[in-house]
Amino acid sequence: MTVGWTELAVVVPLEWHELVAETLALTPFSSVAFGGEVPGASAPAPGSDWVRAYVIESDDTPELRRAVGDSLAALADATGAEELRGLTLQFRTLPPEDYANAWRKSWRPMRVANFAIVPRDWNGTLKPTDRRMVLEPGGAFGTGRHPTTRACLRAIERLARPGQRVLDAGCGNGVLGVACALRGVEHALGFDIDPTAVPYANELAEWNAVTSRCEFRAGAFECLRADERNFDGVLANIYADLIQAFSPELSARLRPGGWFVFSGCHRSHRAPTVAAITAAGLSIELLDARGQWDTFVGTKR
Ligand SMILES: C[S@@+](CC[C@H](N)C(=O)[O-])C[C@H]1O[C@@H](n2cnc3c(N)ncnc32)[C@H](O)[C@@H]1O
Known part of the structure; x- marks a missing residue:
């Protein structure tokens, strides 16, 4: 039996990625990833990028979607970060084979100073000034x-x-x-x-x-x-x-x-x-x- 997956993607300012990812990493989401492209959506503005979370399609219920919205609102309340209010949540169904590797294919390095942070098997091209640092973002x-x-x-x-x-x-x-x-x-x-x-x-x-x-x-x-x-x-x-x-x-x-x-x-x-x-x-x-x-x-x- 094949299992379908739903991807939740949300554009978040970079400095809030970790906390939003922690919020989304709760059951029943199986993993969280960063960056990449979302078909049909425009590229995030500089200083922001996608945070994506994956859930088995059968667990993707209206209640879950409501709970995600509530959790992010609670995070905005707890941190006082206005930029976390009213984030647009985009859900899309993925073919099963897309799930595990979709984000890897379209990963863009995250840069901090001269460190360019990439996943283990990323083979894209870096700038001459980049210092490659492998850090698994899954x-x-x-x-x-x-x-x-x-x-x-x-x-x-x-x-x-x-x-x-x-x-x-x-x-x-x-x-x-x-x-x-x-x-x-x-x-x-x-x-x-x-x-x-x-x-x-x-x-x-x-x-x-x-x-x-x-x-x-x-x-x-x-x-x-x-x-x-x-x-x-x-x-x-x-x-x-x-x-x-x-x-x-x-x-x-x-x-x-x-x-x-x-x-x-x-x-x-x-x-x-x-x-x-x-x-x-x-x-x-x-x-x-x-x-x-x-x-x-x-x-x-
Ligand atoms: C905020 S994390 C920082 C992790 C990493 N250095 C970084 O910059 O991303 C803080 C770490 O300090 C560790 N820690 C807390 N109290 C400690 C203690 N008394 N001695 C050693 N490590 C401690 C925690 O287990 C945790 O892994």
């Missing part, structure tokens, strides 16, 4: 689309250099460590309290052929040895309370003059987070504020 999480991850990637482009050693606290799927390795750092060490993150991070390093320069560990700071210090750069894309708590430890692991990138701070927590970073002996040289999220970039005094 799942909803760790796609490099969250505004905080994007801010960290922009900073990595400027700060990570060949020969450096960098530390990434809360590495998740390893995107930041792998990006540093693609910029040429000698060693990127990431750790994450979520043990399921490490296999993903190792796989990402493998896809990008930087395994020999990346190391990922499960755990919190206790998984670092006492002599693992004098890093040239430290990264932490975690929530404000953790940035505040970790700043002294991260600063202690950084060499004088080394760089830091801390992100994931909701703007409502800016003042205490700036105070904690500064008190830890770190000078903030750039506050990259995007929407609700603050990213702090600077050096150790």
Whole structure:
């Protein structure tokens, strides 16, 4: 018996892709993808792109469509993002063979600084200035689309250099460590309290052929040895309370003059987070504020 699929496609500003994808990744949708083209629809305006979700046709009911609209309205309420209100949802029936690969065929690289993020088997042409980074976009999480991850990637482009050693606290799927390795750092060490993150991070390093320069560990700071210090750069894309708590430890692991990138701070927590970073002996040289999220970039005094 053949199974038909329905694709839901919605144009979303890039900085909201990850949250919209998370919202759409709920049952009964089986997967979420980004970009591509929707037949009959005009190309999204710059700064926006398609988020697509797939559901077995028999699960595509009026109730489901209503629930999707309600979930996106709730997301707009929760975030206060006016641009998430009144999004146009486009549903279309796909022939079964289209489902798994339709988005791959028409994928366009997502660019953050010089990183051009593409799926594993993408064979399109990149610009000469692009730095290819493989990041599987078929799942909803760790796609490099969250505004905080994007801010960290922009900073990595400027700060990570060949020969450096960098530390990434809360590495998740390893995107930041792998990006540093693609910029040429000698060693990127990431750790994450979520043990399921490490296999993903190792796989990402493998896809990008930087395994020999990346190391990922499960755990919190206790998984670092006492002599693992004098890093040239430290990264932490975690929530404000953790940035505040970790700043002294991260600063202690950084060499004088080394760089830091801390992100994931909701703007409502800016003042205490700036105070904690500064008190830890770190000078903030750039506050990259995007929407609700603050990213702090600077050096150790
Ligand atoms: C927002 S994600 C960032 C993932 C990735 N670095 C990125 O930029 O996309 C934050 C990560 O921090 C991890 N985390 C939270 N608390 C932690 C802790 N105390 N020690 C280590 N990792 C932690 C979470 O498991 C999660 O994977």
